[in-house]
Amino acid sequence: MADALGDDIVDIYDEVEIEDMEYEDGILYYPCPCGDRFQIPAESLAGGEKIATCPSCSLKIEVIFELDELNETLTDLAGEPISVC
Amino acid sequence: MGTNYNYCLMQENREKDYESITPFSESHSEFLNKLENIYTGPKHCIGTFHDKLYIWGETNVDFDQEDENGAKWEVVPLPDSKDTSTFNKSACKEMLLDIPLSITFHERVKQVSIGFDHSLLVLENSNFVYSQGIGKQGELGLGDQTKAGVFKRISTEFSQGVRSVKAGVKRSFLITQDFQVYAWGTTDFAKKINVPQHFKELDEHLITDIVLGFKHNWYLSRNPEGEINSLLCSGDNKKGQLGFDSSRKSTSLEMRSELLKNLEKLGIQKVDIQCTWNSTIILGMWGETQVVLITGSTKYGVVDPEKDLLLLDSDKVCNKEDFEELKYFYLKDLGEELNNSGITKFLTLNESFFVVTEKNEVYGWGWNEHGNLGVGTLEDESTPTLITPNVKNIYGNGAYTIINYHDD
Numbered sequence A: 001m002a003d004a005l006g007d008d009i010v011d012i013y014d015e016v017e018i019e020d021m022e023y024e025d026g027i028l029y030y031p032c033p034c035g036d037r038f039q040i041p042a043e044s045l046a047g048g049e050k051i052a053t054c055p056s057c058s059l060k061i062e063v064i065f066e067l068d069e070l071n072e073t074l075t076d077l078a079g080e081p082i083s084v085c
Numbered sequence B: 001m002g003t004n005y006n007y008c009l010m011q012e013n014r015e016k017d018y019e020s021i022t023p024f025s026e027s028h029s030e031f032l033n034k035l036e037n038i039y040t041g042p043k044h045c046i047g048t049f050h051d052k053l054y055i056w057g058e059t060n061v062d063f064d065q066e067d068e069n070g071a072k073w074e075v076v077p078l079p080d081s082k083d084t085s086t087f088n089k090s091a092c093k094e095m096l097l098d099i100p101l102s103i104t105f106h107e108r109v110k111q112v113s114i115g116f117d118h119s120l121l122v123l124e125n126s127n128f129v130y131s132q133g134i135g136k137q138g139e140l141g142l143g144d145q146t147k148a149g150v151f152k153r154i155s156t157e158f159s160q161g162v163r164s165v166k167a168g169v170k171r172s173f174l175i176t177q178d179f180q181v182y183a184w185g186t187t188d189f190a191k192k193i194n195v196p197q198h199f200k201e202l203d204e205h206l207i208t209d210i211v212l213g214f215k216h217n218w219y220l221s222r223n224p225e226g227e228i229n230s231l232l233c234s235g236d237n238k239k240g241q242l243g244f245d246s247s248r249k250s251t252s253l254e255m256r257s258e259l260l261k262n263l264e265k266l267g268i269q270k271v272d273i274q275c276t277w278n279s280t281i282i283l284g285m286w287g288e289t290q291v292v293l294i295t296g297s298t299k300y301g302v303v304d305p306e307k308d309l310l311l312l313d314s315d316k317v318c319n320k321e322d323f324e325e326l327k328y329f330y331l332k333d334l335g336e337e338l339n340n341s342g343i344t345k346f347l348t349l350n351e352s353f354f355v356v357t358e359k360n361e362v363y364g365w366g367w368n369e370h371g372n373l374g375v376g377t378l379e380d381e382s383t384p385t386l387i388t389p390n391v392k393n394i395y396g397n398g399a400y401t402i403i404n405y406h407d408d
């Protein structure tokens, strides 16, 4: 579910360009300062979700991407054709 | 203390946060105490002793691989640890190691540097560098190879000799004995460079040290007395971590002579520079007073909005317009005790800080979600707080901390 506006605006640790993330088996990853990795399934991005979370801590990042270029961007990152939307 | 998520604390319970200082078992203490050097990364740790290297935490190790001399990883038995005979060697790739593995080189280990998923190694009397771990951005320097389960030799020979290496997140740097800098991985100036590349723009500056944040870089040239003669920076400034207005998102290589001049004009001496992930810290002596200046990320207790003023807003600086380069630096309120103590070590985790004083006391502040400050809570701490006395050394990264006490 996409984050609602208003009270639910989450405390964002960083905003990250999708090009700076790494793609692995359908999931995008980015280093978290706690020593784990922020992660978000590529399909969630296609569904409008932008917040990647870390399984080990409370920090979150916002993924910056263009929805209409998502497949192309993921394909570049993966080095193989990816289609999620 | 802190998170054991990657097993950097070598405790059995991976899920637990250690918010209070917790003693290691006898065999762990004995193991750690005999190490000559301990290097701590966000995900894994390395200890060295003569020609032996020990590794633990979350990292990519492979029992089936051999290094250039035919050496393989061996399990280090620690009696207080779980039964090592059941250790599953075949599954040993991208492992979570709660007990150390060791490998023996035939030269003394001169230096190690740990990035995020990779480590770099320099051996005494060698003109080569070795790398281990995972490096999808080329940070291993091993060409197309993105994984190394043992330390693999990077093919470039540095005939001038290797002064030091510095592993960062997704990138690696090397300084030769004649002050040339090589870089590989993804940096602000090039993406996915998978073999060392000479960074010629730095040649004339005779770089002796490189200090890295998550995505920002400082290049320092020190004279033989240890003073910084020349200072350059590059990389991200989204959070103001390079001391520029944060509307300037990043910069390519830039000289920061004016910053050094501002510090000198203000009378700040013995300047040193450190980074957390998203900030830069300038340490120095202002007369008899120890000062800590911080720019960049101010959240998570890094800066206390009540007590830590922007340096130029403090009553200590009269003519602000003369110190343009220091405009975005906060003067950390260290408290009277710390202001007047000599600092023997300043350690940054990814968003928190530790200071060891001449009296062997440790103070800390900053992000504490995993209890990594060791103050008994999981609350961030914006005031430098006395954590423990009698400290010999302190190590840590990410969200965990290891303290080595004096014997008595």
Ligand SMILES: [Zn+2]
Pocket (backbone or CB within 6 Å): A032, A033, A034, A035, A036, A037, A054, A055, A056, A057, A058, A059
């Ligand atoms: Zn995290």
